[in-house]
Each structure stands twice: as C-alpha cells, then as structure tokens.
Amino acid sequence: MFKTEEQIMACDSLRRFLDDQIEPEYLKVKDAPFEKEVIQGFMTRLAEFGLTSAPHPEEAGGMGLDWTTHLMLFEEVGVTAIDIALPILINVVAGEILLKLGSDEIRKKYIGPLLAGEITASMGISEPNVGSDVAAVKTRARRDGDDWVINGEKTWITNGRFSDFLICTCATDEGLTHILVDRKEHGYETRDIKKMGLNAQSTAQIFLDDVRVPIANTIGEVGRGLQQTLVVFERARVHMAMWGISLARRALEESIRYAQERNQHGKQIAGHQLIADKIAVMATEIDAARLLTLRAAGMIDRGERCDKECAMAKWYGTEIAVNATRQAVQIHGGNGVTTDFIVERLAREAIIGPIPDGTTEIQKLLIARTLTGVQAFK
Secondary structure (H helix, E strand, O other), X not given: OOOOHHHHHHHHHHHHHHHHHHHHHHHHHOOOOOOHHHHHHHHHHHHOOOOOOOOOXXXXXXXXXXXXXXXXXXXXXXXXXXXXXXXXXXXXHHHXXXXXXXXXXXXXXXXXXXXXXXXXXXXXXXXXXXXXXXXXXXXXXXXXXXXXXXXEEEEEEEOOOOOOEEEEEEEEOOEEEEEEEEOOOOOOEEEEOOOOOXXXXXXXXXXXXXXXXXXXXXXXXXXXXXXXHHHHHHHHHHHHHHHHHHHHHHHHHHHHHHHHHOEEOOEEHHHOHHHHHHHHHHHHHHHHHHHHHHHHHHHHHOOOOOHHHHHHHHHHHHHHHHHHHHHHHHHHHHHHHOOOOOHHHHHHHHOOOOOOOOOHHHHHHHHHHHHHOOOOOO
C-alpha cells in the first residue's frame, strides 16, 4: 500500500517536528516517570498534527481523516517514543467510544478537550485475575437511586496516574457495562506499576471504593459492554501492531547507521554477510507487518468486520519487533547493552508488546476460530 502525496506531506512534517522538538525533550526524561504537565504538553503539541483527532469527524472537532492515515502518523510518534505514543492510543480509542456510545452531555463535556490533547483518558478493563477473559470482570456497579456505586480494582491501566477520567468496565445485574468515572467529580486512587520498560508513561492499578457515579455517565447500553469491548479491541490491536512496527523500524534505522559507521576486520560491518542478513530480514519483516496493519486499517475505514485481520496484524507486528530489536542489540555488540545506545531501550520495550490487548497466543486462537468456526474458549 502506497502513501498518497497528502499522507507523505503529513508524515514528513510530523517527522521533522518530532526530531527537532520532541525527541530532545524526551531523551532528558526517558525511563523516569513523566509529570502530568510534561505528558500533557506533548499531547497538546502533537494534537496540532492530528494525533489525537485525525480519525474523528470534523463536526466533533476532529480532522475527519481515515484510520489508515492516523496509523501512519502514529507510527512516526512510536519511532520517537512509545512512552508518548501509548497515551495517544488510549485517547484516540476513548474518543471513538465516547463519540459512538456516549450521550450528548458526555460528548459535549469531554470530546473537545480530549481531541485537543488537554485531558487524558484511561480504559479500565483488565483486573488482577481478569485479562483476556473480559466476561469474568469482577468490578461491581450496583444501582442506588440515580447513581451507580462502584467497587473493584483495575490493573495494567495505561495513563492511570495521568488520567482525568476512566471508562470503567463493570459487572452489573444486566451484564457488563461501561461507566465514565471522572477523577475530580467521583474520585479513584491509582498506583503505578514498575516495569522493565515504558516507565515514563503511567501503567497503573486503579482502586474504586464505593465510588458514586450518576447513571447518566453510562456509556452505551447497560449490559452490552462485552460486545462494545470487541470493537475497542480492533482499534487497539492495530495500534499495538504499529507499536511493534515503530520499534522495529527505529531498531533497523539505528542498526543501519551503526553498521555503516562501525569497522571490523578492515571494513564496515555492513559488508559482513551475517550483518547484512540480519538487516535484510528486519527490513522485510517490517514491511510485511506494515502491510498487514494497513490492510486491517483499510477494513476499519470501510466498515468491514476485521477481527481476524487485526489479530494477525497485532500478533505479527509485535513479535517481529522483538526479533528486530534483539538483532539490533546483537549488531551493536557490547555497545548494544549499554544505555549510551538506544537499542537496549528498544529491546526492553518491544518484549512488552506481545502481551497487552490479547497475547500472541490469544491472537492465534482468534484467527483459528474465525477460520474453523470452532471456539477455543468455553
């Protein structure tokens, strides 16, 4: 799939801005937790390029572009810093949910600031004992007059510490239900989870203890949360695929540069056959992953069902990133394991990718179910 002239111009303009303005600032704080004003600053500046609003309709304050173009822009941010790309991912998916399922009052209150990068969302699905089995959510919302009263714990929540609101998936008498919890108005507590990488952005536990939220904050139909979550996964999975592509691409770029500059046995290591093999495989796998991802994005743009295609893209895109970053470290030799070179960080970040939004193993089960019609889960 080839970029249009408009897409090339948009990506090139964003690339220059990221290289000149964002990466120098990010490198000052990499691996150290962002303060909220820092990540919010990145978000508002990148919102001017459409990162939080490109795929949303113009009448809502978006740019009215397609998901394909949005993902091309998202790739550029990921090449610079996944720590910045992840909050964008969550805001974009949350915006899609609110636009499609939120009430007029909810959209009026949250959509404008969200698309402008002025506020930050979190999506609360995963729990300590609930990962891929969304139907097993234990966080409970019970009706009390005109309110929901919510009790439970969410975990692995991106943007947790930064979030201004949480779209919380709860068990109700009618079934799973999404409820918007405003941090200032209703309150929830967070605690960051320390990880092997991606610690500048916030991945957190969220605690809800008798949190009282108006029934009017229900997102979509009561009891229809499971079906609505499946659509969320499609959007999230193509973003995760592009996460992997971004990391692999940066690893390839760093490897090519290093292989051209480094000399061993009287010549550039780029001329060594085993190094050339690694670079060729990395480049080919990246292109293949990108084609899978853009195919899925095109299907989303056309309104076609694409759970299988999104699963393929997420599986392949995140797994080739693990391979590419591993090979980048190998090409750098001893330098590759030092913090003086970016490839050690890329390798730590890439290994996380096959886990969120459905592990690689879950993606394979979904693909096989679509092809055979036989359900692996009972």
